[in-house]
Each structure stands twice: as structure tokens, then as C-alpha cells.
Amino acid sequence: MILTDLSFGADETKRDIIGRVLDGTLAPLDFFLSPHERLDTIVITPTRYEDPSLEISSNVSVLQEEDIANMHAKYVPDILRVASGVVVSDYSGNGKMSRVDMRGFGDTASSNVLVLMDGRRTNQIDLSGADWTQIDINAIEKIEIVRGPQSVLYGDNAMGGVINIITKTGYGKEPEIGFKYERGSYDYSSYRVHTEGGTDFMDYYAMASTSYNNGYRINNHLETIDYNAEATFKPTDYFHLRSSAGYHRDWYGLPGAVKPIDINAIGRRGSISPDNRAKTEDYFAMLTPELIYQLPFGEVLFETDILLRGRRTNAIFLSSFGDVSNVHHIKTFGVTPKLAFTVDFAGLSNRIIGGLDYYVNKDEINSGLLSAMDTIIINKDTLGLYLTDTVTLPSSLIFNGGFRGEWAYYKFDQQAVLQGMNTKSPFEYAYEAGLTYKYTDKSSVYAKYSRSFRFPATDEWYTSLYIDYFSGLVAGGLNLELEPQTGNSYEIGIKENTSKYISLKADYYIMDLNNEIYYDPLTFQNSSYDHTIHHGLELETDLYVFDSLHVYGNYTFAKSFFVGGTFAGNEIPLVPRHKFSSGFDYTFMNSLTFRYDATYVGERRFINDLQNNMPKLKSYMVHNVGLSYRKYGLEIFGAINNIFDAEYSEYGVLDFTLTRPGIYPAPRRNFLIGVSYRF
Helix, strand or coil: CCCCCCCECCCCCCCCHHHHHHHHHHHHHCCCCECCCECCCEECCCCCCCEEHHHCCCEEEEEEHHHHHHHCCCCHHHHHCCCCCEEEEECCCCCCCEEEEECCCHHHHHHHEEEEECCEECCCCCCCCCCHHHCCHHHEEEEEEEECCCHHHHCCCCCCEEEEEEECCCCCCCCEEEEEEEEECCCEEEEEEEEEEECCCEEEEEEEEEEEECCCCCCCCEEEEEEEEEEEECCCCCEEEEEEEEEEEEEEECCCCECHHHHHHHCCCCCCCCCCEEEEEEEEEEEEEEEEEEECCEEEEEEEEEEEEEEEEEEEECCCCCCEEEEEEEEEEEEEEEEEEEEEECCEEEEEEEEEEEEEEEEEEEEEECCCCEEEEEEEEEEEEEEEEEEECCCCEEEEEEEEEEEEEEEEEEEECCCEEEEECCEEEEEEEEEEEEEECCEEEEEEEEEEEECCCHHHHEEEEEECCCCCCEEEEECCCCCCEEEEEEEEEEEECCCCCEEEEEEEEEEEEEEEEEEECCCCEEEEEEEEEEEEEEEEEEEEEECCEEEEEEEEEEEEEECCCCCCCCECCCCCCEEEEEEEEEEECCCEEEEEEEEEECCECCECCCCCCCCCECCEEEEEEEEEEEECCEEEEEEEECCCCCCCEEEEEECCCCCCEEEEECCCCEEEEEEEEEC
């Protein structure tokens, strides 16, 4: 697994003391060891342009196609669990509702980590964040993980970091058709077919799939249907036209949390809400014209993403007080032109990137008791302008900086139960400055400062009305007192890859935030912390022993806490202090691959435990193994997840009394087998 972005090349001439010490230590084993050459990874996400990852002043990791295939995961969050600085909390147990957290945001991670698909924003304007079940894991070419604020380039939702999923295009491939079938525990089954190929004029990739999972718990089923297609037309060397489209539909159960008293009565796999359910329908289409032109003094790149998307979700909650429905119908239109200009002169390289991100969004919300639905339409329009500059000096210094201004306009049209029209027009800005020094051709140190922001989601501005029938008081509704969340971040790190056997990476960060948005369980509305601090340390190491064996390990320390006010000194819920992952993969005769990984996640506070009064959610450690055989287009594989049958939960919440914790039990030991064939 490639969880490092540092390089090792055959033409390396420089050495540093760290590399000499590491290689000297392993020198007696030179006769037995034969690591392969490691080339510098090219990444796109940190700059919206292709760059060697070694030159980026951020903590960047790349998961390659081979790493993803060896994990035999059903959904992307299952892959991200082993990455440093990334914490996954799945409260559905079937992959539908997973929070992927970076830099310690806990329950609001979905709004603070931006997920991209080939540069397309997948985060919605409500609190749902990215829908991981819509991402076809078999179509992924690589995943770029960039930790820390990226608001200058991407604007909203990128305070904790960015995950960019780059999909296959068929480029350079002979025409191919492939089939895949999987079976697993809890009646899981999946069928998939794809085709791909490339010519001088066009590259293409298309797939169709369906899956069913009965789930670990009662009312924990998930059924999905997906269609995706992508085509790139190349009429000339300097003009390309990319197009993509997709359709997704799913149906799933909502088993809810279980309290200790419930477990005694119905067990960990039971549900006190066996009839709650939801469904999703989502579609998108995107067109991207791209123009690349070589000038005598540099290169010019111009491209524009034109996006249409529609998403409708409907959740039904049944209770003795009446049936409650929660419907969101979100429509999105976006245009994001970008111009990149690169000039190389007298040994100095200067690249300027400027662009505009314009989005028009509409969220129609119908929620509440079916007998008296609450209706509101929220429009959110945003316009972001950004400019960045990266200068590479002959002295191996690389400077990058940038600025972004973003205007947002919200219109709240309350139609029932309350009526009214309100607007908000917040403006925010972000800027950053980073410096990277390559002290050898394949190692660097860096430092970075940035100011970042995020705007409230539509259902942070507005919470469905809650009526106390005993007192007659009405809670929830529209809260126009919220302010955008802002922060200042400081980061230093090292990427050391001089040794041919070991690569090391370390990053320390501090985030000083104002108005961090959270849900207040006392008022049933969202509010803001005046001041919070997030700081932590991310460590990674990769050991390259043979071409066929790769060993890795990483450790994350994170602490997020309140500064001043009622909760001064308290921890932010759902942020583990410690996380550790390690594993290896071994390939025999280029056809048989065995993989093992283990992840430990420390104790976390329950959601809503802002006062830190309750015992913590227990730590856990999960071990997984997988085996696959690949030959002549045929693959036969199997995996055992949670091989030691650990009993644990990734997510827990206090109820409205703030004294009774409920947990969402994670699956125990489970199995997966499958077969695929390409021809």
C-alpha cells in the first residue's frame, strides 16, 4: 500500500544523514533485500494542477489502484480507515452513512472534509456530506488524501482536508469487458459489469452494478443500483472534451442506536426502530472542455467544468406520537472555469492559477409529522474567486501562496408550518503561504500557514420544528444567528525518502478556530463554539523489503478541545486521541497476493457529551486479512474482516436527557468471496 508521497529514483545522487543511517543499519541484509525503485507520485488535489507530491507543502498520501484492489473493500471509507490522520465512523453498519474525519472535527466531519470525484464536488449543501455508496470502488484509479485546510482552492467544506477520487478513463487500454460477482456475510451480494478502452480519438469507461446487503442488525438492509459512464474526446493534441454522467438509487433501513437496557432485551443486533427506513435517488452530468497550448515562454491550460446534479432523499420515522418524514430535494448547477499559466525562465519556474467557482443550489425541505408537514425552500448561491502562485527557485526552495474570496447568498422561503422570507449574504476569504525546501532530490521539509472557512449547511441554518405537546413550546426552525466558521492553521512537516528501504513522513499541525458549528441538544438547533483548538501529529513509515513485500505503519495523535466558555478545556466529542494502523501485502509469483491490516482507534466522547460527564465510547482494534489470485484476466479473491470477532462500535450518541448513551454496533467477524474476469 502506498501511503507515502515521497520519491526514490535510480538517478539519485544526493544523500543525507538520515538515509545513510537507515541504509547502514540494514547493510548486512543487502544480499537478501531487493526493494524496487519508487518514483515520485504526481498529485492534482493540492494545487488543482499536476505536481510532484514531494513539492507540496501539505501532508499528502496516495492510494494506488493496486492497493485498493488488494483490500477487497465494498466502499471507499473501508479503504481510508488505514490512512494516517483519517478516522472513519460508520453508524449504519452497511457503509451507507460513514463519516470520514480529518483534523478532529468529530460529528461535523461530513461538512469539514471535501470529497471530490475527478475534481467534481460530491458534498451536498445539507449535512449529508458525500454519499460513499455512489462511488464505484472498482472504477478508482487512485485516491489523493490531502490533510489540512484547502479553502483557497476549493472554498467551502475543505477545512479538515480534501479527498480526491480519480477514476479510470480507459486511456491506453485495449477494448475490454469485465464482470464481477461477490458474496458475503449478512446475505451480501453484488453484480457488476464494465467496459473500457482507448483510441487516438476517444477514451471511454462505463459500468453498471447492483448490490444487496441485509446488514449486521435488524432493519439494516441496503440495496443499490448504479450506472456510470465517462468519455474523453481528443480531436486535437491541444483540445480535449471530457464528459461523465451517473445515476444512483438505494433503499436502506435505519436501525438507530441501542442503549444498554436495549441490548439486554434485544441483543446488539436488534433494533428499537425496526420500521424506520430511507431511500435516495441521485443523478449528475458533467462536461469539461480542456485547452492546452504551448507558448514559446510557457504552457497555458484552460478548462471549465459544467455540472448538473439532482438528489432526492426521503426518510420515514415511525413512532407512537405519529409518523415523521424528512425529505430533501436538492438541485445543483455549477460552472468552474480555471486558467493555469506556467513560465520557465533562467532556472526559475513560476505557475499562476486563477479561477472562478459558481454554484446555484436549491434545497426543498419537507419534514415533520405527516399530518402537518413543515415546508421550506432554501436557495444557496456561491461565487468564489481564487488566485494562487507557485514559484520554484534554483536553490531547491518552492514557495506557494494564494487568496480566495467567496460570496454566498441564502434565501429562506418558509411556506408551512411557519411562513416568512429571509435572506443572508455572508462573505468570507481564505489565504495561505507555504514554503518547501528539498534538502535532497527526494526528501523535503515544509511549513505552511493558512486561513480557512466554511459556510453553514442548509440544515444547520434550519432544523425541523419540534413541538413539546405538554408545554406547547416550539423548538427548532430557522436560526439566522449562525456565522461562518473560520480558522487559522499552522503546519510543519518532513518527507524523508533517502533510504532505499524505508520512507518516513511526519506532520504537526495547530488549528485555531472561531465559530465552529455544532448541534446543541438543549435547544434542538445548531450553534457555534466561540473558540476551539485542534492540534495533532501524523506519522507514517513504509518499509520496502522486496519487490513482492511491502510493510507500512502509521500513528495519529489528535486533540480537539474548547477554549473558554461553558465547556472550557473539554474535549470535542467523537475525536479519538490515538489511532494506529499497520499491515503488509505479499505477492507470490506475481499472481497470489496475501494482505493483512490492523487498525486501533482510541476512546472517544459520545456525541452531545459537551460537558464530558459520561464514560467514553470504548476503544477497539480490528484485524483483516485478504487473499487473491490473478492470472490471465481472472481474479478469485476472499477476505475475512474483524478476524478476531471484536465487539465494538464506531459511533455513539447521548439521548435528549444527556445521560443515556446509545451505540451503533459494528459488524462482528464477516466474510467476502468473489470472482471477476476481464476479456
